[in-house]
Amino acid sequence: MELLKNYIDGSWTSSIEENTKEVINPANQQILARVPFGKGTSKDLEKAVLAAQVAFHDWKNVPVMQRVQPLYKLKTLLEENTDQIARIITMECGKTFAESKGELQRAIENIETACSTPTLIQSEFSENVARGVDEFMIRQPLGVCCCISPFNFPGMIPFWFLPYAIACGNTFILKPSEKVPLTMMKCFELLDQIGLPKGVVNLVHGGKETVDAMLEHPLVKAISFVGSTEVARYIYQKGSAYGKRVQAQGGAKNPILILPDADLDLSSKIIADSVFGCAGQRCLAASNIITVGDENGLVKDSIYHASLTKKTGYGLDEGIEMGPVISKESKSRIEQLIQIGERDGAKVILDGRNHKVPGFENGNFLAPTILEDLPIKSELMKTEIFGPVLTLLTLKSLDDAIEFINSNHYGNMACIFTSSGASARKFRNEVNSGNVGINIGVAAPMAQFPFSGWNNSFFGDLHAQGRHGIEFYTQTKVVIERWPKEWSRKF
Amino acid sequence: MELLKNYIDGSWTSSIEENTKEVINPANQQILARVPFGKGTSKDLEKAVLAAQVAFHDWKNVPVMQRVQPLYKLKTLLEENTDQIARIITMECGKTFAESKGELQRAIENIETACSTPTLIQSEFSENVARGVDEFMIRQPLGVCCCISPFNFPGMIPFWFLPYAIACGNTFILKPSEKVPLTMMKCFELLDQIGLPKGVVNLVHGGKETVDAMLEHPLVKAISFVGSTEVARYIYQKGSAYGKRVQAQGGAKNPILILPDADLDLSSKIIADSVFGCAGQRCLAASNIITVGDENGLVKDSIYHASLTKKTGYGLDEGIEMGPVISKESKSRIEQLIQIGERDGAKVILDGRNHKVPGFENGNFLAPTILEDLPIKSELMKTEIFGPVLTLLTLKSLDDAIEFINSNHYGNMACIFTSSGASARKFRNEVNSGNVGINIGVAAPMAQFPFSGWNNSFFGDLHAQGRHGIEFYTQTKVVIERWPKEWSRKF
Amino acid sequence: MELLKNYIDGSWTSSIEENTKEVINPANQQILARVPFGKGTSKDLEKAVLAAQVAFHDWKNVPVMQRVQPLYKLKTLLEENTDQIARIITMECGKTFAESKGELQRAIENIETACSTPTLIQSEFSENVARGVDEFMIRQPLGVCCCISPFNFPGMIPFWFLPYAIACGNTFILKPSEKVPLTMMKCFELLDQIGLPKGVVNLVHGGKETVDAMLEHPLVKAISFVGSTEVARYIYQKGSAYGKRVQAQGGAKNPILILPDADLDLSSKIIADSVFGCAGQRCLAASNIITVGDENGLVKDSIYHASLTKKTGYGLDEGIEMGPVISKESKSRIEQLIQIGERDGAKVILDGRNHKVPGFENGNFLAPTILEDLPIKSELMKTEIFGPVLTLLTLKSLDDAIEFINSNHYGNMACIFTSSGASARKFRNEVNSGNVGINIGVAAPMAQFPFSGWNNSFFGDLHAQGRHGIEFYTQTKVVIERWPKEWSRKF
Amino acid sequence: MELLKNYIDGSWTSSIEENTKEVINPANQQILARVPFGKGTSKDLEKAVLAAQVAFHDWKNVPVMQRVQPLYKLKTLLEENTDQIARIITMECGKTFAESKGELQRAIENIETACSTPTLIQSEFSENVARGVDEFMIRQPLGVCCCISPFNFPGMIPFWFLPYAIACGNTFILKPSEKVPLTMMKCFELLDQIGLPKGVVNLVHGGKETVDAMLEHPLVKAISFVGSTEVARYIYQKGSAYGKRVQAQGGAKNPILILPDADLDLSSKIIADSVFGCAGQRCLAASNIITVGDENGLVKDSIYHASLTKKTGYGLDEGIEMGPVISKESKSRIEQLIQIGERDGAKVILDGRNHKVPGFENGNFLAPTILEDLPIKSELMKTEIFGPVLTLLTLKSLDDAIEFINSNHYGNMACIFTSSGASARKFRNEVNSGNVGINIGVAAPMAQFPFSGWNNSFFGDLHAQGRHGIEFYTQTKVVIERWPKEWSRKF
16 A cells, blocks of 8 residues: 655655555545655645745746746646546546546646746836836745645646746645545656756645644745635635735535526536536535526426436446545535435435445445425525535526525625526626626636635635736735936946 | 714714824824724724625726726815825824825825726636637626725825725725824815715724724725734734735835945935935835945945935924924834944934924924944844934945845835946845835835735735735626527527 | 917917818808818928927926826816817717717727826836846837828817827827818817927818828828728828828728517617717718518617607707718718619618708708618628618528628628627627627727727727727837846945 | 648648749758749749638637647647757758757747737726626637748748737748748648648748739738848838738847946857857847947957857858858848948958858858948948948947937847946937847847837837737727616516
């Protein structure tokens, strides 16, 4: 059983910590590896910070057009190794092979966008703000930047941050989720080959101890986090308390509104993909499906059938459309939430509990589940389930739907399916959500746009990706230069 | 004696709090007014928040080109009332009449830049991110935004924030410093005349209770602060703990490096203006003057003479170049710091203590003071004095000077005087400071640029002014629209 | 009878040319003034160029934040004088008083946007493109810039150019249309009061001789033109032949497509306003109204009734919705074109010829006219009429409509009325036109956006308004600075 | 002897034209290939235009993130084939192997910058310009775009245009110089492998007939040219006459000013590289070297020695620093210009005429040549020599130097060598040149910046490279959408 090493200062080194945690395949409980876990990982982190700080002194002065050259290589290597990495993702994280490849594509797009840093990092020059005085701005890197990434996108989320951070001249430390560390182990093998100086990128395993060490270390200048709202708030508060800049992305409870003037077949399929893709374990998974004016139940039927036919199983097997959830604890938590729904009055019109996949009897499988008639006041209506559970809700009007959506304390995504330009515009204008889809099931912004959670789905102001990434990973330096003509010497 | 009212929801209303604090002219201890001060002000704040929240619902939907129209009027009114407002600033804050007019000019420039919001608030549109799919971003306002402004620029600092906040569609609450509330009383008389709907801008007096109420109120979405590092850190931590976005600008200890190849006469005059302007009470005041290679003491002599001739007195009197410091406590704190300098080994080669201004014997006056031979390790070398005290320091080389500057925990401003392009470039590239001056004594960014404190001079990531102001006062909403061609109906 | 003067070098001076042309009120043939017209005006132009060139030497060095101050004043003056100027527009140009005020509002919006020049003119700075090397760009003004403006928007079109040109540091010469010179006479009275140095803005009357002198003069660096395609092409060719940068906006034949899923009443009113507003004399007037699937003729009826009720008369009279066309020649040309339509097979279902307005029997009036059944191959289908004439065309599908629209050699505007998001998106994506309206009758871009004619509606690449204006009126200067550290002297 | 084929519609096809011209190695007169040349090439061009037009219909709809994928591959292929292509450049063009590799590096940087197109092509979105109305801009491609490239940078200049053009969705036709067509033959072999659809990029050989066919063809929408001012003006005039957008870069006569406060050794070496690099055949070659205050002739001596030691020979041989000029005609023209200099009074203090390279006696070699005492009024002072000839000029002051520089009718580059920040700033501010170097010998803008010729060095407004490239290769479409809330249907 492999005991995972850290990647610090350009070398693979063993952790100081001897305690470990098992990395488990959620489809069959196979133990894939063991990851350092415990108090000693904070010392690993300290080592990484010092290596990163040393590396920073040179890296920040490397011209930005040279700093992005390794990213071009990384793009090529990830493309060449997509299948292999995708297989690792599926093994440790559970999602289907196609989904794993999909998230790598998003990773690559972020690397491409970070390759635009020589242009994006430019800032403003004003000649002659007063006679003989010019003023301009420079974006300079911060220093050591850290990322704490979650279990659900082991191959994508680190690349929301790492490419921008290093392209801007920072050095970087990643702590992958202890549940899914293998994907980044493989990616760091590639990162090792692209010509980065030692210490520019580092990987340190661990759990809360590593995180706290990051948050407290005075040389760490910026923290990027993606995970639950509870932890995001903790990260934001503690990171801020230590004076750092922090971007912390939290949970969600995403609604999709479907109007009768939408194309039902097409919409239903997209919606079912949104709800059950990645077994519902994504921050842009739809969860509350709202219908308006669906008097004959056509929308409901259509979604029901699209859900019913989803094939659940091991993500590496052919034809599988949905994998297991990440852990036994997670499965049991989701089942309890369904039960709470029932207790609150919901009917389970499609019940994915006790779903057995032949050959994977120990897997953390749930099949697609649909709740109906859950009272609008039920706490579950606002609780993130993070599993393949859909709640069907019928409201009277577009206005009511928007009001319901805006009453939620999250604000990650809201989508509408309609053929009406007017309804779409009203929705996108009024809904309190940072990522909005019109006839889109998973409104994930392209890498040129910020991944814009609102409310409790995000703490901070600058988001991941694109220009926001550049702004987050640099500090502005304004220079005012006065060169009096009189000082031009005569000879 | 006037008891100051709050401006809430478009009306001047009395505070709930009966306790007050005196507003005092620092040049003669005249009591100018009384300002509500105490626990009840948190209730005033609550009223203002509710009014601002109600106003937000309409204001956010007013087209941005209309939202800036009142700002054009405000510019005109401030220009017409400059002398009157400047007189108020001088009376309550102490600085000279010319300095007061100068800060109003900076305020007006920020209003002008906020008039550019219709252009600056635009965001990105990408056609065809996939076939038939367009993606774009909208910048939408946050809601109720608050500003806590300090005593030293009563007429400027509120306008670093207010114009951008409301141009972006937010509503705004200002708590001016209780030491200098009269300037904004006058400005809000003007704000009352420019056609803003009720509740869009509000002014609430008070002290820490008002601040805490702002930080804790769930409807307040953003906090802008300028003041000491200690309080800035408090604001940042507490505001973040309540999940808000915060920009908190703190203190400084600003160095100016003067190389022998600078024009001595010109440089010395500018440097003395930087140190003693506003009686040293500005976050961009120079404080440590560093010379390199000044073997014959020419630089030192030149600065000494430029300092010696500064005329101290009442800011409204003709020919006065420096006014009093803000309070008796402040004066005594500065005198103690000078004493600490002496204790640590400094020579006071120009001693401004016990300075008496005829006719203003009760004023909080200090004359220009110069310390020499303060050991580099003295704590005072890194302590913000916020008074008219200059420390002369001699170092061996440009490298040593940059190292000294970068060892400081602040990073608000660093300046160099030189005729050498190479020295200037090295300095601007390497110095850890967000506002850099080359042959400039007070490197205050124009309104188009962010006011870029670094390190302990700033907590947050987005600064005041310009594009940063727009980014801080808006949240990004990314919309992904799929309009399948097939959905285009046939008729 | 007033003989109009030129405004050159800050003074009102008589033309060298003695020949004149009459300025005529198109509603009643009253002679309003006489304008210099003939060969001698080229000498006036020469004087203006020299004055503008002298003024350029200083003006280009005035800091941009100061250069826009006069524009703030101009905005205020135009607002205060709107009614008076609008009356002049109506008198010499014919449009209604409300239309005249409307175009002035657009003028003011361009002045506001030009006030953003301190931000818009900023350009890019890149630190460390190689070690020790910085690179940045400056936008510097061109020199003397000229504008030739048409008769149909005497108060707006000059301000598409003038504010940006001078804000960027250029000096400017305007030749207003000899048909409508009085509006700019009044505006230049205001321009005379805003504190511009002599020679920065100049007005020279005349016709083709003045234009040719502009095109040929080596000190004239840029030409902006709006008018017919024929003249626009001439200006573009000749200006380019003389090595200048040129933006030349030409004619149009604008289609509006109305689908049955649009709101008929609302749409029809907007469409009639688009066709008959300004008596059809605008480059964004709709002309070909295309229906698809209008089997019951509902759309046709609705438009017919909206057209029928338009009240034609003297623009200064109460309740008038449409004024006369500019000249007798123009009226007769339009009537001939209607006749050609009839000859080609069209039915005139609403005939505005021989329309008499009581009290204004000599006016150049035509009432709303609608042609039906004009064969799609008729030349008139692609001929700009520039009068209140609407052609109704029925096609089979959205695809056919787009194909028809894209077969036109113009490309100024294309609009669609629909409630379908998918139809709107397909239309905006595929239509070969630079200004596109969705449920908009006159798709005139706001001042922050370029007025984007395509094909024969525009020659050049940078359009009027916004960022394009800034780019057109400046030339880029890229500076690469190498400041070797070794050159930083030791002392 | 290879007869070169065209690359049209994804295939290598023989020209219709039977006449040819020889491609000659300028170092030894070896015939390398034969290129189609004559009237028939206009028919080849016609075929290419039609193929490109067909390809355009699909290519414009490919999402931009996919359109740049082939460019990533191209970057990799060019890197892998650098040595081979560089050898071809040296063989047909004459420059040294290191210079050939250098120009390919610049080509690659432009490809990288074009990979940023998904970000750069984004345009502006404004929500709520009026209530319920949104306005935004789209950048759409033009259609078929053509480039006519010169002999001196066969591997770089086509990539100033091609990558941006196709990334923006246009299709492209290149006509390489008939003197150096082999470099692009090799590059198009690579372009053939990167997955571009047929017809997106095309290569057509020929001379003036091909050019005229491009300029006249109605389907060609944009022309990019680099060459002599005479031809650039022709291209600009004729392209404009046919209504196209044109960017035409012409010749130069570039000055370098060296002040005595510069580091002489370093500066002189850089300056000699600037003058003699590529045998002086580049539009950024320095030509007039101006000294101020060089009383003891130190600058002159230093430049003399730096020039004297340049080793001339065959570019593929080891240690060679300067190759031959392009042709016998060119060599003889340069020698005549030197003679004219002598006739006008210049002393030839270093004479490179009659330079023989052993083993390459037939090569078009000239060694470094320095003229002194050429009268400032000599026509040669303003004549582009395009060969390894340096004119030394002494002036009295920085002001005089700037005046001299600004009297030139070109404006491609101007450089200064100085240690003075004030002199550098004055120079960069005042000099009438679009590319300015401070202590830089060849001020070639990085690919993120426009290559900014001024005056007769450029006709048009949008230059090559970076954002200007994107703007040139797209047309703006402004969309105004009104989606009335009322149109949102009730169900």
